[in-house]
Amino acid sequence: MQRWLILIIALLVGGYLIGNGDVQASRNAVNQALQQNLTQVRTYADSDPGNYGYAKFIQRLYYCGGNHCLVQTSPEFRRLHPADRTNVVNQTQALAKMVLVDQGACTSRQVRAGLQLTIKIGCQTVGYSQVNHHYRYHWLCHNKAGKLK
Numbered sequence: 001m002q003r004w005l006i007l008i009i010a011l012l013v014g015g016y017l018i019g020n021g022d023v024q025a026s027r028n029a030v031n032q033a034l035q036q037n038l039t040q041v042r043t044y045a046d047s048d049p050g051n052y053g054y055a056k057f058i059q060r061l062y063y064c065g066g067n068h069c070l071v072q073t074s075p076e077f078r079r080l081h082p083a084d085r086t087n088v089v090n091q092t093q094a095l096a097k098m099v100l101v102d103q104g105a106c107t108s109r110q111v112r113a114g115l116q117l118t119i120k121i122g123c124q125t126v127g128y129s130q131v132n133h134h135y136r137y138h139w140l141c142h143n144k145a146g147k148l149k
Helices: 002-045 049-057 075-079 082-102
Strands: 058-065 068-073 116-121 124-130 133-139
Touching (some): 002 049, 002 058, 049 058, 049 075, 049 082, 058 082, 068 082, 082 116, 082 124, 082 133, 116 133
Antiparallel strands (some): 124 133
16 A cells, blocks of 8 residues: 555646646747847837837846736836836737747736736846736836826
8 A cells, every 4th residue: 555655646736747847948938039029129119119119128028927917127227218118028028928828827817917027127027017907017117197107
């Protein structure tokens, strides 16, 4: 009886570890696709800033799993007015949603309500999407003019 119990536990643990490896590999593939798409969009930013200018403020997109992504922004993002920051992040969110669905990390139904985003400049978190509405953002550390400190 003990041997069977040990065997079952070993199989469950082994399956869990192998499964986590697959998850990490797919997350790496999604992150690579996010970065490739962001790089491609940046090449359009100079010729069509109205549609692609947002990419100049985004340094990196990182898929954390589920419907959560980390958006690493440039220091220039700090000087944007809150409405402009929201526009940049909304366009970034659209790009991320497209890549997550294309890569099979999420379905279009799963991302319909938006992504849970954490927005950073360097190591400092400067904003995040609200839990009940992922297209509304809470900006941290801003002064009276609405600029980030």
